Amino acid sequence: MYELSKGANVSLAALSENAGDVEGTEGAGNADGIDSVIVSLDWTSPTGEGDADVSVLLLDADGKVRSDADFYFYNNPVAADGSVRLLGKTPTGSGSKDRISFDLTAVPDPVDRIVVAASRYDGGHFGELDDLRLTVADGTGEDLLRFAIDEADSVSAFIFGEIYRRAGRWKIRAVGQGYDTGLAGLAKDFGVDIDDDAAAEPAAAPADPEPSPPPVPAPAAGPTSPATVPAPRRADEQAAPVKSSSRPRTAKKKVTLPKVARKSLAENESWKEARLFPVSSLKSDRDREMRATSVLLSVMANIPEFGRRLTAAFGAPAGRMETFTEVSLPHGDTPRRPDGVIRVERAGKLWTALVETKTNGNGLKAEQVQAYMDIAARRGYEAVITLSNDVALEGSPLVDVKTDGRRKHKVALWHLSWAEVAHQAQMLLRHEGVGTMAHAWLLQELLHYVQHENSGCHGFQNMGSAWVPVRNGIDDETLCQGDPRAVEVVESWERLIRQVCLRLGGELGQKVLPVQRSKRGVDPAARRSLLADDLCSEGRLRSELRIEGTPGVLAVTADLRTGRLRTSVEIPAPAQGYPLTWAKRLVKRLTDAPADLHIETLVEDGSGGPRGTLERLRPEPADLLPKNGARITGFRLSLFKGMGNGRGNAETGFIRSVDDAVHKFYATVAVHLDTPAPRRTAPAEPSLAR
Numbered sequence: 001m002y003e004l005s006k007g008a009n010v011s012l013a014a015l016s017e018n019a020g021d022v023e024g025t026e027g028a029g030n031a032d033g034i035d036s037v038i039v040s041l042d043w044t045s046p047t048g049e050g051d052a053d054v055s056v057l058l059l060d061a062d063g064k065v066r067s068d069a070d071f072y073f074y075n076n077p078v079a080a081d082g083s084v085r086l087l088g089k090t091p092t093g094s095g096s097k098d099r100i101s102f103d104l105t106a107v108p109d110p111v112d113r114i115v116v117a118a119s120r121y122d123g124g125h126f127g128e129l130d131d132l133r134l135t136v137a138d139g140t141g142e143d144l145l146r147f148a149i150d151e152a153d154s155v156s157a158f159i160f161g162e163i164y165r166r167a168g169r170w171k172i173r174a175v176g177q178g179y180d181t182g183l184a185g186l187a188k189d190f191g192v193d194i195d196d197d198a199a200a201e202p203a204a205a206p207a208d209p210e211p212s213p214p215p216v217p218a219p220a221a222g223p224t225s226p227a228t229v230p231a232p233r234r235a236d237e238q239a240a241p242v243k244s245s246s247r248p249r250t251a252k253k254k255v256t257l258p259k260v261a262r263k264s265l266a267e268n269e270s271w272k273e274a275r276l277f278p279v280s281s282l283k284s285d286r287d288r289e290m291r292a293t294s295v296l297l298s299v300m301a302n303i304p305e306f307g308r309r310l311t312a313a314f315g316a317p318a319g320r321m322e323t324f325t326e327v328s329l330p331h332g333d334t335p336r337r338p339d340g341v342i343r344v345e346r347a348g349k350l351w352t353a354l355v356e357t358k359t360n361g362n363g364l365k366a367e368q369v370q371a372y373m374d375i376a377a378r379r380g381y382e383a384v385i386t387l388s389n390d391v392a393l394e395g396s397p398l399v400d401v402k403t404d405g406r407r408k409h410k411v412a413l414w415h416l417s418w419a420e421v422a423h424q425a426q427m428l429l430r431h432e433g434v435g436t437m438a439h440a441w442l443l444q445e446l447l448h449y450v451q452h453e454n455s456g457c458h459g460f461q462n463m464g465s466a467w468v469p470v471r472n473g474i475d476d477e478t479l480c481q482g483d484p485r486a487v488e489v490v491e492s493w494e495r496l497i498r499q500v501c502l503r504l505g506g507e508l509g510q511k512v513l514p515v516q517r518s519k520r521g522v523d524p525a526a527r528r529s530l531l532a533d534d535l536c537s538e539g540r541l542r543s544e545l546r547i548e549g550t551p552g553v554l555a556v557t558a559d560l561r562t563g564r565l566r567t568s569v570e571i572p573a574p575a576q577g578y579p580l581t582w583a584k585r586l587v588k589r590l591t592d593a594p595a596d597l598h599i600e601t602l603v604e605d606g607s608g609g610p611r612g613t614l615e616r617l618r619p620e621p622a623d624l625l626p627k628n629g630a631r632i633t634g635f636r637l638s639l640f641k642g643m644g645n646g647r648g649n650a651e652t653g654f655i656r657s658v659d660d661a662v663h664k665f666y667a668t669v670a671v672h673l674d675t676p677a678p679r680r681t682a683p684a685e686p687s688l689a690r
Helices: 012-017 182-189 285-302 304-312 366-379 418-432 437-451 467-475 484-508 524-538 579-589 654-668
Strands: 009-011 036-044 053-059 084-092 095-103 113-119 130-138 143-149 157-166 169-179 320-325 340-346 349-357 383-388 412-417 512-515 540-547 554-559 564-572 598-603 611-613 632-642
Touching: 009 012, 012 130, 012 169, 036 113, 036 157, 053 084, 053 095, 053 182, 084 304, 095 113, 113 182, 130 157, 143 157, 143 169, 157 182, 169 182, 285 304, 285 320, 285 340, 285 349, 285 437, 304 320, 304 418, 349 366, 366 383, 383 418, 412 418, 418 437, 418 484, 467 484, 467 524, 484 512, 484 524, 484 540, 484 554, 484 654, 524 540, 554 654, 564 654, 579 632, 632 654
Parallel strands: 349 383, 383 412
Antiparallel strands: 009 169, 036 095, 036 130, 053 113, 084 095, 113 157, 130 143, 157 169, 320 340, 340 349, 512 540, 540 554, 554 564, 564 632, 598 611, 598 632
């Protein structure tokens, strides 16, 4: 893999042929080079909470956007022609990887240069982040190039690199240039006409009495945004005035959960609504796998937004998609029948992926996947996609396959969980919108199907065979450090937390990511070994979730010795005011929270402050104030509940109890909290211009 230094460039044709010099060479590759690339921007944060947002600008020969539609960011993530697609973030250790898919065959001819940048928000700057780097991968997911950034200084926007044309070929340059004017300033420098965010805030308006407003065009995220089917507004939500300007706003769009479904016309609850995808006739695992594959692939082919969302992360181009099931392919003496095939046609070229599906608790078979990898390599297919209830983890493949290094054609192996399918359907259906009401109805039918208990597409649902022995070993204190079963339980716990993030994020329409606080440079296997040792000595499983718009991180602790789950969040003390006012305001804000919510005052010396249940503190908020006058740094809010004993997803199961605990804490506690301004401990630096 090429290591690029600041200011250096390389031809994509050279990367495709693994030839040519890094600096200033056109390479020995073919004229077309690589048709599609995935650019990843990575960073880590010492606190685990630092984050940034990527953006892309398409520039002409004059170094300016042709129109505001050439500016892609969180409010305008996808190009109508499929040339640019922001794929979103995935957690990596104590940081994030934000990926962008580029279909270079679809980039309009007038575009001379593509700028890849990122920006921070809420006063953050890139100097607070570590391990900044840009990585370029081909359509199969193989990394081709990396640009590591040593220092980014105190800037709020940063250009990582650019892809540009030279003599009919695409090249990439490592830029590493910072801006102190944020995303809006960066966009303006390249000719984007930005709306003033303050002026664009919604004005007060009467509550909308209609439960189901008709479809309206998408908010102003550029002329290329498709029409959406919006979620109904809450009665207390303010309505935004109609604006004649179509200029992009750098303030993120706000989304809300949909209202409760309208009242049914059925005479009684025994009547079941007719469904496009029935589940009552499913009798065997084979029936479930065939039905689930056919249902998913057919919806992907008929709803372009949904199909593109699932395949873009696998390197598929934007184009006409067709899907097939039960295809017979030759393999030795016995033909193989993959569960499905996805084909995408773009500019006369085909991208093909084989699909292997599992439902219920059935695991993927290495021999079966290996056969599909061999078939794909021989036939020139690009990928094999496995689909099951399991959740893939970094550094812990679900199946081990061997790759024949003598073959020039490379096949990528990707995994998709049913929880991810449901998450993407929820995001489109309830928050981001789809093109037509018919598409919305079709997506709703898919979501109902995969969430039905008979479909077998429930997501991760089994803590594994090591769960019961590890719990018993903790109970009788016979579990020793180094026991491989403890590592298995830690991996299962990590899969569970990732699924909880997907489910909660899909319901909220917000980013929900697991936080991994580990030392830099520690590989995933070593990190999980350390967590397994902690499990053996302390008997606890711990994780943290970062929910966009929530103060602090939501901590989840499963104490296997006591059989209790603890969900909690720490919120900082307000920057101004008096401690008694803080306590009263906090208790008042939690009026609708559970009475058994525990509140603990955090003090500067770390010795632990007053604590009590919300029921006891409601009449006397002053009981939260330290008697010795110690300085208050914040408050910790916690809920406790018993956890299930079973390893599966039954009503009494451990997985269900964790999922319910997180959802209950967010819905009854975290949703009522505001994000207070942090207390300043030093003179403030001058604010950065936007």
